[in-house]
Amino acid sequence: MRIHFIAIGGSVMHNLAISLARSGHQVSGSDDQIVEPSKSRLRQSGLLPKELGWHPEAITSDLDAIILGKHASADNPELKKAQELNIKIYSFPEFVYEQSIQKTRVVIAGSYGKTTITSMIMHVLKKIGKEFDYLVGAKLEGFDSLIKLTPSAPIIIIEGDEFFASSIDHQSKFHYYHPNIALISNIYWDNFKALISEEEYYKQFETFIDTIVAKGTLIYNKDDHNLRKIVEETMDCKINRHGYKLPSYTINKGITFLQVGEREIPLEVIGKHNLSNIAGAFTVCEWLGIKREDFYDAIKDFKSSIRYLEFVASENGSVVYQDFAHTPSKLRSSIHAIKEQFSTSKLLTVIELNPYEVIDDSKVIQYGGSLEESDFSIVFINKNSIKEKNILLDNIVEKVMEVFDYPNLHIITELEGLYVTLEQFDSEGVNMLFMSSNNYTGLNLLGFADKFLQKKA
Structure with missing residues (x-):
């Protein structure tokens, strides 16, 4: 063609x-x-x-x-x-569907977690040597592309999102895939990044369930109230339904162990969200005929999707993680995950905020209380990313201080100032979480972590 x-x-x-x-x-x-x-x-x-x-x-x-x-x-x-x-004009989801009509289509959806669940399934299938195609929204370790389409693979794993297919097609992308197996991790309308109304947002997922092929399978997170409600409202669809829940686990010396029958499976990922994601990924793999033992043997060395509670470095008993911060609720949940994992250590959270979001009163106010679990916090607002001269940096700093209302908060507006602050910070008994929705604005993250972790005289 x-x-x-x-x-x-x-x-x-x-x-x-x-x-x-x-x-x-x-x-x-x-x-x-x-x-x-x-x-x-x-x-x-x-x-x-x-x-x-x-x-x-x-x-x-x-x-x-x-x-x-x-x-x-x-x-x-x-x-x-x-x-x-x-x-003939295609949006990319239309084209991907047309190229995968003869395959078993597995579509992973949800407000959060879909990239991680997709990558978990891909990791397991690759480790056990099963042939598959894929479409995923973020670069993953061990895969050199975001998409693989071949004539021979019998399965395709697709990360499906609820956003518009193209500028001339306002149908959600995941409505085009018509999955044989669909998973929904959760449904959460967040007015921080809302493009459509809450009612219309939920409707996208109802329609997605309707697109599952006859006698296909819906796998869903039973711990999510909004999702359970929508599943109950779509019971007339002639499909299989299989719910999953947060599995049992323990944490010992900073390592999470998943409890599976008599076995304790050590993991390299942390946080309840990741544990729930593993339960969802396992259920999908089970429907694909993967044996339980093979799945858990493979998932043990799954590290993380890139920049999703990802381990960066460790030294002298302290660790550094990075994460993608796209909403205040994500900031809260990531802080909680680190604090739960390393309950005897203190935590320094560094959050890089987009200056164009913090001048929006309706958005910045939602950050109130989001740093409560963190012991020390730095908000970084890079003044070099502010292009309009009529935006006053002092006004932004004042507003952020007022909204966060946090006793151990420092606001830094220059990259060099951030490096100096971390170089002087005593990291003994303290872990660090760095969160940003940007591309680090020139930040060398490993060098950044080294300055924090180096032993202070």
Whole structure:
């Protein structure tokens, strides 16, 4: 097939383009902005556009398909040309479904945890040597791409999200996959990052359940009240239902042990959310015919999805973890996970806030009380990321201090100041959790951890 990607630089889009080119398709693409690592990977594959921008003259009638990225607007000139020529236009979830009609489609959904559960299943299948394709939303250790599509694999594991498929298609992505096996980890409408109403958000998951194929299977977290309610309201669907719950566990000397019958399985991940995710991943693997013993033997050395309560370094009895902080509720739960895991140690939490979120009163106020379990806290707001001169840094700092209302809080606005503070911090008996929704704004995380962990004179 001759396939053209409009907005080829996206994280999933460029991976799909490379995968299709490797499979023998003729692939071209365009974008008005391509950043790393997409840029280097497209260049290595010979797919990097010669120049940035939109080029409607590249859209010709001999194209078999257009794959439209979410980044491309509805009035994109290449899209308009393709519509004029009646070329078939796919969103990427539509295309992935069409390429996997003959496969067993396993779709992992939920407000939180879907990347981790998807990666757990992929980790286990890879360890036991089972052939599978996949689509996942984050770079995972041991996998060189976000997507793999082959003609031969009998199974595809898909991380399915509830957001719009494209600028011209406001149907949720996960409505296109029609899973044979579906998992929902939880349903939580968070007005911190809400794009649609709470009612409409829940409706996306009801519709997702309706898309499960007849006699297919829904696996769901019975500990989640919102999810249980929706499952009960969709009982007319002719599908199997299999609930799972938080498993029994113990923590000894900073190591979590999962209790499975008479066995105690040591894990490399921490936190109740990860334990619940393991229970969900096991249930999916069970439906795929994986033996219990094989699953638990494989899951023991699963580390983490990248930047999801991920271990960074340790020294002199202290540890450093990093995590992705996209909401205040995530900040609270990650702090709790570290405190539960290392109950005899104190905790320093460093949270990097987006300055454009903290000037929004409706958002910043939700951070109130989020640092309660942490013993020491630093809020980092990088002043270099503030582009508009009319935004006063002093006003932002004052507002953050007022909202957090936390006695051991320091606010730092320069990267160098953050390094100096950590270099001077006495880390004996203290762990550190670094959380950010940004790409670290030039921060060398290992160097950052080293400054914290080094023994102070």
